[in-house]
Amino acid sequence: DPLAIATVAAAAAAAELVLEDVLAARRHVQQAKAAITRSSSSYGRAWVAIMDACVELTDGEPMAADKLLAQARVPAAESLGEEAGIVSTLDFVHARALLDLGRTEAARLKALAGLARAGVHGLTETTFQGFVACVALWDGTDDDVFGPAALDAVARSYTPRAQRALSVLQVQRLLCLGRVADAQVLARRQL
Numbered sequence: 001d002p003l004a005i006a007t008v009a010a011a012a013a014a015a016e017l018v019l020e021d022v023l024a025a026r027r028h029v030q031q032a033k034a035a036i037t038r039s040s041s042s043y044g045r046a047w048v049a050i051m052d053a054c055v056e057l058t059d060g061e062p063m064a065a066d067k068l069l070a071q072a073r074v075p076a077a078e079s080l081g082e083e084a085g086i087v088s089t090l091d092f093v094h095a096r097a098l099l100d101l102g103r104t105e106a107a108r109l110k111a112l113a114g115l116a117r118a119g120v121h122g123l124t125e126t127t128f129q130g131f132v133a134c135v136a137l138w139d140g141t142d143d144d145v146f147g148p149a150a151l152d153a154v155a156r157s158y159t160p161r162a163q164r165a166l167s168v169l170q171v172q173r174l175l176c177l178g179r180v181a182d183a184q185v186l187a188r189r190q191l
Helices: 002-018 022-036 042-058 062-080 085-100 104-115 124-137 148-155 160-176 180-189
Strands: none
Touching: 002 022, 002 042, 002 124, 022 042, 042 062, 042 085, 042 124, 062 085, 085 104, 085 124, 104 124, 104 148, 124 148, 124 160, 148 160, 160 180
């Protein structure tokens, strides 16, 4: 079953990203891409594109990730609908690629679209990509759409690893905003 092979290979790629082995993750994505070409699953094609983009982002290639996600979104949205979870995941990951390319307003729109469903769809690795964008876009106020309350609610839907990763991003952002005392408080809470 090509969809099953692609799904398992994409999951293996995600596991390799956790271990920070980009080359192994890339090999698994190549297996997933080869398998999914024999499937008519729009969901499967979108999922493989997302994992491929995560590998590209981890490898510092946001332009490649942007291209993959832009190409995958159109058929996914047409086939599955704009409200499909996989489309939201595409958008959430795409926010990171766009932000890394300096396309801040486009990143904001994708982050908002992805954040709406981020707590119910995706893996920690895909959610992390969206978190990177959201935290970087956070204006530092508590009531901002990308503020701690909104993102913490999403992170609680995932493993503790997602919550820790989000906290690290938030500590870094607080330091960038010059809020050293707040960063120290948040860092102590995570110990």
